[in-house]
Amino acid sequence: MTLVPTPSQTVGPFYSIGLCRRRDDELATNGIALTGQLHDGQGHPIVDGMIEVFDASSGRWGRSGTDGSGRFHFVVSKPVGRAGAPHLDVFVFARGLLRHQLTRVYFPDETDANAVDPVLSALGPDDRATLVARPDGDGLRFDIHMQGDHATVFFVH
Amino acid sequence: MPVEDSPIVLPDDPSLGPEVQVDYPGYRSTRWRAPDRPLVTLPEDLHELDGPVFGVDALGENDADLTLQHEGEPLGERIVVTGRVVDEDGRPLPGALVEVWQANAGGRYRHEVDRHPAPLDPNFSGAGRCLTDEEGRYRFVPVKPGAYPWGNHENAWRPAHIHFSLFGRTFTQRLVTQMYFPGDPLFPYDPIFNSVRDPRSRELLVARFDLDATAPEWALGFQWDIVLGRGGRGTTPFEEVA
Numbered sequence: 001m002t003l004v005p006t007p008s009q010t011v012g013p014f015y016s017i018g019l020c021r022r023r024d025d026e027l028a029t030n031g032i033a034l035t036g037q038l039h040d041g042q043g044h045p046i047v048d049g050m051i052e053v054f055d056a057s058s059g060r061w062g063r064s065g066t067d068g069s070g071r072f073h074f075v076v077s078k079p080v081g082r083a084g085a086p087h088l089d090v091f092v093f094a095r096g097l098l099r100h101q102l103t104r105v106y107f108p109d110e111t112d113a114n115a116v117d118p119v120l121s122a123l124g125p126d127d128r129a130t131l132v133a134r135p136d137g138d139g140l141r142f143d144i145h146m147q148g149d150h151a152t153v154f155f156v157h
Numbered sequence: 158m159p160v161e162d163s164p165i166v167l168p169d170d171p172s173l174g175p176e177v178q179v180d181y182p183g184y185r186s187t188r189w190r191a192p193d194r195p196l197v198t199l200p201e202d203l204h205e206l207d208g209p210v211f212g213v214d215a216l217g218e219n220d221a222d223l224t225l226q227h228e229g230e231p232l233g234e235r236i237v238v239t240g241r242v243v244d245e246d247g248r249p250l251p252g253a254l255v256e257v258w259q260a261n262a263g264g265r266y267r268h269e270v271d272r273h274p275a276p277l278d279p280n281f282s283g284a285g286r287c288l289t290d291e292e293g294r295y296r297f298v299p300v301k302p303g304a305y306p307w308g309n310h311e312n313a314w315r316p317a318h319i320h321f322s323l324f325g326r327t328f329t330q331r332l333v334t335q336m337y338f339p340g341d342p343l344f345p346y347d348p349i350f351n352s353v354r355d356p357r358s359r360e361l362l363v364a365r366f367d368l369d370a371t372a373p374e375w376a377l378g379f380q381w382d383i384v385l386g387r388g389g390r391g392t393t394p395f396e397e398v399a
Binding site: 001002003004005006007008009010011012013014015016017018019021040041042044046048054056059060061083089091093094095096097098099100101118119122123146147151153154155156157 | 184185186187188189190191192193194196197198199200201203206207208209210243244245246247256257258259266267268270271282283284285320322328329331332333334335349350352353357358359361362383384385386387388
């Protein structure tokens with residue numbers, strides 16, 4: 001017998017009292033700074049969103065609430081050992097999302113691997129670009145757009 | 158005005174279909190935030206992927222008893238909330254990190270954005286954590302949260318609820334949801350509760366009163382079991398209801 005899964009509900013605006021009591025945004029020491037901004041369909045920053053990042057190759061996980069500018073921040077390292085180009089799995093939570101959304105962040109210096117990655121290469125160039133971070137000083141920048149012309153690609157999960 | 162009569166909140170409009178809505182008209186915040194393009198299917202089976210693992214170092218003292226986190230006891234009705242976390246085959250999920258957060262007995266969150274003019278309780282933070290035991294059981298001791306207004310539409314009130322966040326064993330067994338209390342008169346008016354379109358699935362969000370979980374001379378008990386799905390079906394977690 002298969003049980004019916006408990007449905008998802010929105011994380012709401014007050015999640016930080018339960019989910020951000022401690023800093024969980026460093027997946028690696030001496031790693032790469034990964035920052036970004038979360039935007040809604042009107043281009044406004046989502047200031048009450050939450051991002052979780054997961055490196056399935058090492059089991060490393062991190063979480064960052066968005067700040068008053070919709071920004072999130074992690075320290076990550078490049079995953080090794082999984083099939084395809086190196087990438088991190090990214091979950092987006094927010095008030096107004098009935099269920100969290102899944103996307104991925106790929107690395108801009110992995111041009112050759114990205115070109116043959118089965119997920120990236122199945123997408124059009126504009127969609128592909130939404131999944132690849134861009135260099136930002138010594139770190140990486142990965143903005144997430146929930147809707148609109150530059151909407152980030154989200155995956156079934 | 159009940160939800161079904163409201164021009165703003167449309168929980169049971171058959172034109173919406175039986176599936177959980179990604180963009181749910183009754184819940185205004187979904188409009189500019191829910192993805193408006195189809196989700197892309199990944200070639201790999203995400204259910205085969207292990208998720209993050211948490212140990213006892215994720216827990217602090219009194220994390221599971223929300224009435225012991227301050228000098229004094231919080232005001233309100235002390236309760237026990239307990240249940241099992243299982244997968245779709247009914248197998249217990251031990252070691253699952255369960256995080257909860259909630260309003261106090263007056264319906265106020267200890268959060269700077271919460272402007273509801275109900276008092277904060279200096280003895281209640283409203284947050285807890287635990288890991289499920291070998292049988293997949295969790296147990297929290299909070300106070301019963303109050304209902305509160307939330308401005309989604311005229312005279313909008315959230316039914317009393319506790320927010321839950323869970324990590325199962327696999328990557329796709331990630332769940333953030335809300336637990337409600339049996340018999341709440343606000344159910345028909347709440348677009349978030351009703352954003353779960355299937356009434357049978359919606360009922361899974363409601364705990365049941367449990368005399369066995371009730372601590373004599375101490376606290377009423379509520380039982381709420383949680384099933385972590387395999388995922389892979391987008392935002393429709395109940396397609397396989399027999």
